[in-house]
Amino acid sequence: MSSITDPEYLPVMESFYTIQGEGFFSGTPAYFIRLGGCDVGCVWCDVKESWDASQFDWFSIDQIVSAAKESGAHLVVVTGGEPLMYDLTLLTESLEKAGLQTNIETSGAYPLSGRWDWICFSPKKFKAPLEEFYSKSHELKVVAFNKSDFKWAEGHGDKMHSDSQLFLQPEWSKEKEMTPLIVDFVKQNPKWKISLQTHKYMDIP
Ligand SMILES: C[S@@+](CC[C@H](N)C(=O)[O-])C[C@H]1O[C@@H](n2cnc3c(N)ncnc32)[C@H](O)[C@@H]1O
Ligand SMILES: Nc1nc2[nH]cc(C(=O)O)c2c(=O)[nH]1
Ligand code: SF4
Ligand SMILES: [Mg+2]
Numbered sequence: 001m002s003s004i005t006d007p008e009y010l011p012v013m014e015s016f017y018t019i020q021g022e023g024f025f026s027g028t029p030a031y032f033i034r035l036g037g038c039d040v041g042c043v044w045c046d047v048k049e050s051w052d053a054s055q056f057d058w059f060s061i062d063q064i065v066s067a068a069k070e071s072g073a074h075l076v077v078v079t080g081g082e083p084l085m086y087d088l089t090l091l092t093e094s095l096e097k098a099g100l101q102t103n104i105e106t107s108g109a110y111p112l113s114g115r116w117d118w119i120c121f122s123p124k125k126f127k128a129p130l131e132e133f134y135s136k137s138h139e140l141k142v143v144a145f146n147k148s149d150f151k152w153a154e155g156h157g158d159k160m161h162s163d164s165q166l167f168l169q170p171e172w173s174k175e176k177e178m179t180p181l182i183v184d185f186v187k188q189n190p191k192w193k194i195s196l197q198t199h200k201y202m203d204i205p
Contacts, residue, residue, distance in 0.1 A: 001134050007090050011036040011056040012064060013081060017071040021199030023120055024139050024165050031073035032205070033064060038082040039146055040127040044145055044171050047192070050081040065094045079105040088114035093198065107132035123156050134159040141195055144178045145171040157192070167195035 009095040013036040037053030038045075045051075076095055078088065084106050090116035095102050103118040106127030112119075117183050121137035142153035142158050150168075157166050168185065170178035173205040179196070184191045199205065 003054065007087050008061055008066065008088055009058040009180075010061065011053045012059050012115075013056050014065070015067060016205045017073055018205045019199060019202070020075070020077060020103075021197050021202075021204075022169060023141050023167050023195045025075070025077075025118070026195065026198055028073040028075055029075045030103070030162065031068045031071045031100075032077045032079060035078065035080045035083045035084075035086060037085050038193040039081055039085075040082055040109050042124050042126050044143070044173060046079070046172055053081070053085075060092050061090050064091065065098050068095065068100060069098045075101070075103060077103045077105060082107055082109060084110035084112060085106075092116060106133070108137070111180055112136060116117050124151070127147075127173050134160055137164060139165040139167065139171055141167040142181055143171050145174055146178075147181065150181075153192075154189075166192045168192055169195040169197065171196060172200060 013034045015031065017035045020026055020028045034050060036056035038051045055175055061106045078174060083104060101117050103120065104116050104200050105120050105122065107124045107127065108121050109127045111130060112132055119137040120139040120141055121133045122141045122143065140156060142149065142152065153168055160166065168182045170182055182194050186194055
């Protein structure tokens with residue numbers, strides 16, 4: 001039987017081999033595993049269909065990792081939903097054994113589990129992140145939805161460790177308005193970079 005308490009199984013909404021569109025690994029081919037379930041409630045979330053975990057089938061870690069390996073990808077990105085609603089220790093162990101690089105996209109709202117090559121931390125106003133993510137993440141990626149988000153982003157940037165990557169990403173529906181503001185901000189604050197959702201411009205998943 002598979003259930004939320006069985007660490008050998010996870011609810012997968014979808015998985016697909018594409019190009020990482022965002023952040024530090026933008027442009028890199030990557031196999032995405034999108035786990036179902038999220039209660040963070042971002043008003044502008046671009047994958048609200050992922051929120052209700054009960055809609056998705058549970059797959060064994062063996063099935064999930066075999067499909068990732070068969071894709072031919074070297075890099076796996078685990079996302080969601082909020083993937084850290086689940087204990088990902090066994091998933092990362094199995095991906096590592098298969099010789100795959102493990103990256104995660106997380107809001108930081110749940111405790112970190114699993115051993116990751118790269119953690120992309122995207123904190124949200126809607127559910128505060130846990131403190132451990134400021135020291136353990138490799139990349140901070142703040143979505144900018146309005147002007148007040150720059151100050152908010154700096155508050156999080158100040159808490160990150162000194163060699164982390166700092167990105168501002170325009171919220172997609174406000175992309176025309178926010179992109180020029182982000183360009184000005186990063187020119188004034190050059191430890192930050194802009195991250196665009198390049199897969200949306202390319203019209204790929
Ligand atoms: C869909 S989330 C899933 C992973 C995790 N729940 C999180 O929020 O980090 C993946 C990434 O997309 C970003 N994102 C979600 N909706 C967005 C939007 N409308 N515009 C820009 N980025 C968005 C999130 O901030 C996160 O960095
Ligand atoms: N191509 C592509 N890159 C992405 N980077 C982060 C994504 C996500 O939804 O977590 C994502 C996504 O959905 N597609
Ligand atoms: S935390 Fe991520 S998946 Fe959850 S609502 Fe926010 S953007 Fe969407
Ligand atoms: Mg996405």
